[in-house]
Structure formats: structure tokens, C-alpha cells
Amino acid sequence: MSVMQIGLLGIAGVLMAVQFKSGKSEYGIYISIGLSLLVFFSIVSKLKVILDVVRQIGETIHLNTAYVGMLMKMLGIAYVAEFSSGICKDAGYQTIASQIEIFSKLAILVMGMPVILALLEMIGEFLS
Template identity: 30%
Template sequence: MEIIQMVGLGLIATVLVLIVKEQKPMFAFLITTFTGIAIFLFLIGKIEAVIRVLEDLAVRSGIEMVYLKTILKIIGIAYIAEFGAQIVRDAGQDSIASKIELAGKVLIMVLAIPIISIIIETVIHLLPA
């Protein structure tokens, strides 16, 4: 039922933004931003629960935690970059939003290098010499 709360908050914020936008565009942007942050903060508990389950699965399956932590960092960068880009896009700055997305992609690539290296080494060892 939490989705009903999120949708309700979003609808209320949308109505407020539409009312305020013509008179005070800056306040409309602030309402949009704070609504996004409020929804994100509400979801942090859910994200923590998912991370705990993934850590438990990694421990039970014998996966090294460094790989799981790297993957979680990559997912975090993707979500944060997308969230930031959407806020900037809401302010009408598509160019800056694109740069935020580019920065997120580059940081993800940098974090993925150790995992890609391990995968390549594993494939090389599996191939007949």
C-alpha cells in the first residue's frame, strides 16, 4: 500500500506545482525537488532491506563481498545519477542533465573494471591452451 502514498504525494505535489508555477517558478521547482527527495528518503528503508538480502545470499553462496559491494556501488551511482539528472531536467537544463548521466556512466565503467578483469581471466582459464 506504500505505492498509494507515493502516488498521492506525487499527485499533491503536481497540483501544487501547477498552481504555483505561473506565479513563482522557483517555488514550483523547490516543491518538485523536495517531493523527489521525500520519496527517495522513504525508499531508503526498502533499499536497505534489499541490500541485506543480497549480502545474505552472497555469504551463503560464497561470493566475495568485494564483488557484491562493487555491484551495489554501481547500482547506487546509476540511481543517484538518474535522480540528479531528472531534477536538473525538471529545471529545464537538459544539457547539464546529460553531463550528469555521462559522469555516472564513466564512474560505473571505472568501478566495473575489476569485475570485467576477473570475468576475462576466468574465461581465459576455461579455454584450452
């Protein structure tokens, strides 16, 4: 789907959800979740292009493939966490959304620790 199609679909979904807000508010939440999932799967289908480009960049500048894989996992964690958090906020559960955001930030930090340790080790080698 193109950006224009996603944008129009989002606007149509929001207008439908607003119509249900006065009577059956849970239908608005269901519409929001359905549209969010549709956009999510549209983005996931486009990720193959991004992965191919990142691999080409990694081959060109001779990056360790483990670091590229780790970077892609971090990107995935951030996207899924933002997606989940947004749905929770739309449903009115800001506390759960905040907990998801905190957990994802910590998960990304934990994944980045080996990179930080390798960087510190490299700096230590240069200094000695």
C-alpha cells in the same frame, strides 16, 4: 511510506507546482525538489531490506563479498545519478542532466573494470 502514499503525495505536489507555474515558477521547482527528496529518503530507508537479501544470496551461492559490494555501489551511483538528472531536467537544465548521466555511466564502467579483467583472466585459464 507505502507506494499509495508516495503516489498521492506526488500527485498533490504536481498539482501544487502547476498552480505556481503561471506566477512564480521557481516555487514549482522548489516543490518538485522537496517532493523528490522526500521520495529519495523514503527509498533509502527501504534499501536495508534489499542489502540484507543480497547478502543472504551472496552467502548462499558463495559470491565474493567484494563483488556484492561493488554491485551495490553501482546501484547507488545509478540511483543518485537518475535522481539528480531528473531534478535538473525539471528545472530546465537538460545539458547538465545529460552530463550527470554520462559521468555516472562512466563511473559505473570504471567500477566494473576489475570484474571484467577477472572474467577475462578466468576465461584465459580455461583456454590454457
